[in-house]
Amino acid sequence: MTRFPRSRPRRLRRTEALRRLVRETRLDAAQLVLPLFVRPGSRVRQPVEAMPGVAQTSVDEMLRDAEAAARAGVGGVLLFGIPARKDPTGSGAWDEKGPVASAVRALKRDLPDLVVIGDVCLCEYTDHGQCGVLEGESVANDETLPLLAKMALMQASAGADVVAPSDMMDGRVGAIRQALDAGGHAATAILSYAVKYASAFYGPFREAAESAPKVGDRRGYQMDPANAREALREVQLDLAEGADMVMVKPAGPYLDIVAAVKRATNQPVAAYQVSGEYAMIRAAVERGWLDSERAMLESLLGIRRAGADLIVTYFATEAANALKSGD
Ligand code: PBG
Numbered sequence: 001m002t003r004f005p006r007s008r009p010r011r012l013r014r015t016e017a018l019r020r021l022v023r024e025t026r027l028d029a030a031q032l033v034l035p036l037f038v039r040p041g042s043r044v045r046q047p048v049e050a051m052p053g054v055a056q057t058s059v060d061e062m063l064r065d066a067e068a069a070a071r072a073g074v075g076g077v078l079l080f081g082i083p084a085r086k087d088p089t090g091s092g093a094w095d096e097k098g099p100v101a102s103a104v105r106a107l108k109r110d111l112p113d114l115v116v117i118g119d120v121c122l123c124e125y126t127d128h129g130q131c132g133v134l135e136g137e138s139v140a141n142d143e144t145l146p147l148l149a150k151m152a153l154m155q156a157s158a159g160a161d162v163v164a165p166s167d168m169m170d171g172r173v174g175a176i177r178q179a180l181d182a183g184g185h186a187a188t189a190i191l192s193y194a195v196k197y198a199s200a201f202y203g204p205f206r207e208a209a210e211s212a213p214k215v216g217d218r219r220g221y222q223m224d225p226a227n228a229r230e231a232l233r234e235v236q237l238d239l240a241e242g243a244d245m246v247m248v249k250p251a252g253p254y255l256d257i258v259a260a261v262k263r264a265t266n267q268p269v270a271a272y273q274v275s276g277e278y279a280m281i282r283a284a285v286e287r288g289w290l291d292s293e294r295a296m297l298e299s300l301l302g303i304r305r306a307g308a309d310l311i312v313t314y315f316a317t318e319a320a321n322a323l324k325s326g327d
Contacts, residue, residue: 004288025305026298029073029320031235033117033270033312037208038062038099039082050204050273052282054314056082059102065317066111072320076115077310078164079103080209083125089133090125093151096158117191120148120156120165120176129168129213131221138220141169148172149179156185164247166193168221174241191270192243195231195257198222201250201276215268231257232264239265247312250274255306262307271308273299278314293322 012022013256037056043060057065066077081100084094092098100118107116122144123131144167152163163180165172173192180188198219206212223230235246238283246265248258249272262269281299284290296315303311313319 032316070233090122108159123211145175166235177242195248203276258306273313
């Protein structure tokens with residue numbers, strides 16, 4: 001009698017029907033969030049060179065992209081603004097007539113069921129490109145907090161469902177929560193970029209958002225890529241200050257962190273597949289080295305499997321459409 005092991009894992013891989021039945025992780029378009037870059041003007045669509053398929057757009061053009069996303073089933077959009085003018089304090093960030101304010105209003109008018117998230121950070125608005133106001137060479141933490149709170153309050157007043165601070169100042173979640181509550185916006189949620197690393201993978205974004213620092217870098221406030229335990233401390237602090245959801249960024253090179261954060265909290269966990277992760281896949285696809293759809297979906301599935309509930313990704317619309325035609 002042959003004594004072959006009784007276990008044959010291949011039994012459940014035999015047909016697509018069986019594979020589908022025992023699949024542990026699924027991608028759902030409703031959990032994808034599409035970042036959008038909004039600039040002043042109308043009928044403007046300015047492609048971002050290092051991110052094929054991504055463009056800076058005026059509000060009218062942005063609405064077309066948001067409609068396509070909503071039609072595909074994408075759950076939400078994340079807004080970044082490129083102001084007409086930059087200054088040392090980033091005052092365009094709380095401009096009620098600026099591109100982000102108009103974008104939020106237009107989205108809530110035309111696509112009320114699409115979740116609108118406003119990115120809260122000064123780097124697109126300051127002339128020096130740092131994420132807060134400067135004191136000498138370094139970013140002054142406590143002086144930056146009221147400005148971030150003002151920016152969040154403006155977005156909430158325009159109708160944003162969620163505000164997402166990405167600046168990495170200490171105490172900003174608490175400052176924003178307080179300002180929102182005092183301003184009559186207790187229902188506006190905070191998605192904190194709790195765990196944001198000082199990453200090389202933000203390179204293409206800085207072209208898209210025109211936000212590269214003029215001098216220095218962001219290592220004085222963003223996290224050291226070597227640190228994992230510190231990620232959990234950041235998460236604890238932000239939750240204690242009132243964050244409703246926490247985000248890990250970047251996603252792909254930090255899947256261990258996504259998994260650890262997931263174990264550490266019962267609040268929803270988001271992960272941001274950043275511009276460099278997107279650009280790498282796009283570039284390899286352009287050269288014929290990777291299959292576009294499979295690489296895109298596998299990269300997103302990996303992030304979900306690690307524990308992310310929602311994923312911010314430049315692939316959102318494309319992935320949502322691929323999921324529709326897939327099964
Ligand atoms: C900062 C911000 C950055 C990203 C999102 N918010 C860049 C940075 O910190 O330099 C990066 C997103 C991406 O690379 O896709 N406001």
